[in-house]
Amino acid sequence: MSKLRTFFFFLTGTFSLSFSKAFLSGLKLLRVLDLEKVPITKLPDEAVYLFNLRYLNLRRTPIKELPKSIGRLRNLQTLDIKDTNIEALPRGISKLINLRHLIMYRYTGVHRGFRYINETKAPSNVCKLKKLQVLACVESEGNIVRLVRNMTQLTRIGITNVKERDETDLRVSIQKMKLLSFLSLIVSDEEEFLRINALPSPPSSPSKSYLGWQTGTGSTLVLFTS
Template identity: 60%
Template structure:
């Protein structure tokens, strides 16, 4: 979606169109399913060796992407000035490779794969990245985002999953085209307001090594303007509070939501919100601690599209709407 590969189809969301592409590729054996989630949806995919070889030939011919290693070796045999729109960096010092790459002005996608856990921070971005749509820094050992980030006006996808970043720039609201923000398992604890066009806000965190404990996962406080995100499709995972419970009544277009630290007093408002989410497919609800009751009886029926339900807490009785699942 972020790279602009998804066509517009009337009365269909971009997410649904994109998923149809994946299913078509799987059905044609161009992609193979490695793992599925409990609902049967493909979770991890790989490409067959023969298909990958053909793809690499096409990539080289079309000058579609470049891969830079330490020593600036491109495994497709193209030089650094081939004008590719997509760049992957596998390096212990990605800053130097970014500086040396000559085709920055055409770059749409940047993936950084740090090969050294002691890699330096990405303190600055080179100039000329005005067309960048995708910035993926997953697991990169960075602690601070460069100031130039808020100047990437075309940025649609920002992945900071697993990084050591502690805060987002307060002016991140200037990124009006940003659709996906993933801060899963980062150090970010507070989200600034001002982000307006997000479709996917993914921000749950896990207690590594504590999967047997009750609080193996926890959310992040939501931005105060969450109800203004009218395009939001995915909200996972957010900490409950009185304000959030009231605001979620207004974001009925969600297809996926995860809420942690739900108190018994929140249950009625939560049920009213869920009742209004007719498109909801995934619901995760977790109470504050293992002694807290989760009372979901106020929900008369489950959302009609629901295909995954995770409830974490004490159930005094099985809700009547379970029969409608």
């Protein structure tokens, strides 16, 4: 078992956190850890010592937070915390220098084909992840909209809580992302006016756009997609 590289956890009965701790401590060569739907509220401490880990899936678990030491996983390339109870990322996220995919939104409902989503708050230093290709979704707060222009490898990004004052920074950031093929924007409330025509289409996509209205929350959803 010590040479195991991939581990998918399929829950068929009761789950013991103490068992998972003992089990993970002996898997130093593990590259893939899939805990989707496992009823854990925290990541076992032993997981952050899996130096060779490339893929960590916590999707649809009731986990509430990531450990501050998550940055120890320097070789991690995919972190999936979609549909969890994690509301904010720790500052240590910026140490995941090889991260390519950061998936961290929650679906909260569907109306007329459009899905309502809640984002996960991220510290501004998340923009230090220069190898990131997918960032879905991040909340626009502080100077996040301006800083994401430095993430030039992005092909997909979703930003929520967008405000009218973000328009200029959005335009510049989109133009900097030469590989971008998917952009999702959700404004903070119905009082915010975002001039869609003032925003460039993602450089690598055709001029095709979709505009929807999330009536349940009063938010506008704008999608450019190839």
